[in-house]
């Protein structure tokens with residue numbers, strides 16, 4: 437597992453632009469190397485700002501959007517189109533503005549989707565979709581297998597949650613299922629679906645995105661060997677690379693280091 441690297445930016449605006457530029461490069465590199473690329477999106481303020489920066493910039497034309505798979509790390513279990521769904525924000529910021537192949541866009545099921553208001557069934561459906569993408573044609577649930585995502589982005593909450601894996605909740609320690617239903621989440625809405633750590637950590641690159649004072653302590657915990665049950669962000673690591681993309685405020689509890697990239 438990779439050792440995290442910290443990349444500092446002046447404020448959330450610069451951070452979003454820099455992460456968007458980096459994402460374009462990673463997608464283009466992966467497409468050049470393997471023909472396709474895959475990214476996992478996060479909800480939240482910075483994650484959506486990165487997508488908006490990407491969608492609003494001319495560099496977006498450097499990507500072959502038809503050869504990109506888009507997944508989500510977590511979702512609020514609400515009806516399709518609900519403004520609180522992470523999917524809704526991502527579509528508005530970017531996905532509706534670029535020529536993606538709809539078959540390669542993999543939103544987590546909505547609460548009015550094929551499984552109705554059953555988040556366990558919805559999480560299981562998403563697990564099957566991951567398995568199929570990893571091994572097309574395999575029998576569902578024949579093995580724990582997930583795609584090797586190129587970039588997986590994670591926002592972080594002030595409580596140090598990532599995706600919908602919250603401190604002290606059992607989903608943090610889940611190792612058998614790639615996607616789970618989450619009930620009674622401390623941040624609304626209470627019912628969610630989340631990828632679990634074995635999947636998050638299977639990504640080639642994991643990028644933790646954080647801006648603002650309220651995230652500073654969570655970021656410190658994420659980089660200081662904290663217990664992941666108490667601070668899930670501490671387990672956010674990629675196989676090849678882990679980046680903590682921060683603004684100065686989010687980095688304010690870290691030991692002093694080099695000047696930020698501006």
Ligand SMILES: O=C1O[C@H](COP(=O)(O)O)[C@@H](O)[C@H](O)[C@H]1O
Pocket residue numbers: 478479480481482483510511512522590591592593594598599600623
């Ligand atoms: O609820 C969620 O929160 C986190 C962090 O969001 P932020 O607005 O505080 O940056 C996000 O990463 C996650 O995807 C989302 O469901």
